Amino acid sequence: MKQRNLELAVGIFVALGLGALLILALQVSDLGTTVGRDGYRLLARFDNIGQLKPRAAVKMSGVAVGQVANIYVDPETFDAVVVMRIDRRFDRIPLDTSAQIFTSGMLGEQYVALDPGGEETFLAEGDTITITQPALVLEQLIGQFMMGKAAGDE
Amino acid sequence: MIETLRDLGRSGIGAFESLGRSALLFFYTWRGMGEVLTRPRLVLQQVYATGVLSLVIISVSGLFVGMVLGLQGYNTLVGFGAEEQLGVVVALSLVRELGPVVSALLFAGRAGSALTAEIGLMKATEQLAAMEMMAVDPLHRVVAPRLLGGIIAVPLLASIFNTVGVWGGWFVGVGLLGVDDGSYWAHIETTVSLRHDVANGLIKSMVFGVAVTWIAVFEGYDTVPTSEGISRSTTRTVVHASLAILALDFLLTALMFD
Numbered sequence: 501m502k503q504r505n506l507e508l509a510v511g512i513f514v515a516l517g518l519g520a521l522l523i524l525a526l527q528v529s530d531l532g533t534t535v536g537r538d539g540y541r542l543l544a545r546f547d548n549i550g551q552l553k554p555r556a557a558v559k560m561s562g563v564a565v566g567q568v569a570n571i572y573v574d575p576e577t578f579d580a581v582v583v584m585r586i587d588r589r590f591d592r593i594p595l596d597t598s599a600q601i602f603t604s605g606m607l608g609e610q611y612v613a614l615d616p617g618g619e620e621t622f623l624a625e626g627d628t629i630t631i632t633q634p635a636l637v638l639e640q641l642i643g644q645f646m647m648g649k650a651a652g653d654e
Numbered sequence: 655m656i657e658t659l660r661d662l663g664r665s666g667i668g669a670f671e672s673l674g675r676s677a678l679l680f681f682y683t684w685r686g687m688g689e690v691l692t693r694p695r696l697v698l699q700q701v702y703a704t705g706v707l708s709l710v711i712i713s714v715s716g717l718f719v720g721m722v723l724g725l726q727g728y729n730t731l732v733g734f735g736a737e738e739q740l741g742v743v744v745a746l747s748l749v750r751e752l753g754p755v756v757s758a759l760l761f762a763g764r765a766g767s768a769l770t771a772e773i774g775l776m777k778a779t780e781q782l783a784a785m786e787m788m789a790v791d792p793l794h795r796v797v798a799p800r801l802l803g804g805i806i807a808v809p810l811l812a813s814i815f816n817t818v819g820v821w822g823g824w825f826v827g828v829g830l831l832g833v834d835d836g837s838y839w840a841h842i843e844t845t846v847s848l849r850h851d852v853a854n855g856l857i858k859s860m861v862f863g864v865a866v867t868w869i870a871v872f873e874g875y876d877t878v879p880t881s882e883g884i885s886r887s888t889t890r891t892v893v894h895a896s897l898a899i900l901a902l903d904f905l906l907t908a909l910m911f912d
Binding site for chain 1: 695702745749814816818840842843844848
């Protein structure tokens with residue numbers, strides 16, 4: 501009886517430890533990201549993506565609906581192409597939806613914001629969002645401001 | 655003058671001698687691991703004594719460490735309006751550093767000292783000598799299962815510590831201070847990487863497990879077989895193991911997170 505108790509206690513301990521490790525792996529790490537894991541792909545072409553990185557959030561009205569899967573430069577048009585995985589639940593995104601790159605807070609990370617349009621037809625796997633607004637690049641902004649100032653002075 | 659020099663030299667030579675003895679003990683013990691695998695019950699008993707019995711102290715400490723991290727992290731982050739990142743602060747500090755280190759330190763105090771005292775008393779009461787008389791190698795019969803049991807127990811304890819700690823931080827941050835539940839977990843999921851953070855933390859705690867149990871069994875086996883000697887060895891186990899954990903932690907961190 502005592503031996504069985506020992507085995508039971510050690511068994512429970514090992515199960516607890518492995519369970520904790522599993523929770524760490526699934527919930528406390530990138531393995532468990534569910535939004536956008538299995539979903540459909542949308543593409544968006546931007547002039548400039550700023551600091552956007554893969555795995556950044558894709559939001560609609562501030563709610564995460566997917567994540568950025570991949571970013572590359574189109575070798576012909578030199579646009580940045582952002583591949584997004586959108587959750588299956590959000591499969592009725594209008595065709596004339598526009599995409600913008602915003603920053604969450606002053607120091608926050610950048611994310612893609614989708615602004616839904618009003619069309620009756622919906623975006624499907626592999627479609628491209630063409631109405632986009634590039635990320636604000638602070639240096640460019642300052643540069644334009646300085647140029648404007650200089651031009652105004654003349 | 656000459657006396658002091660002589661003492662200094664003696665203690666220096668003594669330190670190297672015990673380092674050599676501990677290396678030999680480690681080597682001989684591992685050579686006997688095959689024999690241990692034929693008697694898994696011995697290891698089971700040690701996992702019980704060092705792991706299961708440390709469970710309470712590990713989970714309670716994990717909870718409080720997580721709660722403190724939640725509180726401190728919140729107070730700092732709220733100044734930047736970045737309290738949503740609280741989960742990342744809690745999870746990364748636990749998984750990378752505090753989980754492996756604190757659980758190994760607690761293990762050294764809770765289980766390492768017990769290992770030393772147990773083996774030391776076996777030596778003082780000549781049980782080890784009696785085993786040798788019966789042609790049973792005490793390194794294989796007594797030391798090896800304890801070493802293996804400790805090495806198994808420490809990473810599991812560290813994982814429990816981490817998980818409980820993240821929930822402790824969640825309890826303070828989300829439950830008491832009003833951080834958004836979704837962003838607590840979402841930021842953790844997007845920032846903490848399985849390979850870089852969780853796996854490296856696990857490797858750390860494995861290394862600590864080997865170091866702590868090795869020091870504990872060596873100090874026990876190498877003790878001066880008197881009551882005073884055992885008490886000194888037990889103290890040395892806790893001191894040396896703690897120093898070893900902290901020094902190894904620096905080394906491993908430098909290697910892993912560049």
